Amino acid sequence: xxxxxRIERTVELAHPPGAxxxxxxxxxxxxxxxxxxxxIDLRPGGxxxxxxxxxxxxxxxxxxxxxxAVFGFTWQIYGLPEDIYRKAFDGNTQGWASELAELAxxxxxx
Numbered sequence: 001x002x003x004x005x006r007i008e009r010t011v012e013l014a015h016p017p018g019a020x021x022x023x024x025x026x027x028x029x030x031x032x033x034x035x036x037x038x039x040i041d042l043r044p045g046g047x048x049x050x051x052x053x054x055x056x057x058x059x060x061x062x063x064x065x066x067x068x069a070v071f072g073f074t075w076q077i078y079g080l081p082e083d084i085y086r087k088a089f090d091g092n093t094q095g096w097a098s099e100l101a102e103l104a105x106x107x108x109x110x
Contacts, residue, residue, distance in 0.1 A: 011100050015107045017068040024071050033106035
C-alpha cells in the first residue's frame, strides 16, 4: 500500500515520568483517559484490550516497553481495501491528536 502503516507521536508533558508512565501503561490509567475499560499485559508481546462506552472494543499487542520513556502498541485497522484503509488510518491519525490532549488533561487533573 502507498501510505504508512504506523502512527508515531512524541509528546512532552509537564508531569513526572512516573505519572505519565502509569497513565500510559496501566489498565486504570488507559481506562480513564483513553477508553472506558482496559486490560493490559505490560510486556513485549503482551495482550491488551480497550473498550469504549459506545460498545467499540479493540484488541492490542504491546510492542515496546522501555520504562519510563517508550511504550509502543499496535492494533488492527479493519477494512484492508485501500480507500477504507486510508479513511481508517486518517481517522486514527486525527484521533491521536485528541487522545493525547485527553492524556494531558488527565494528568493535569491528578
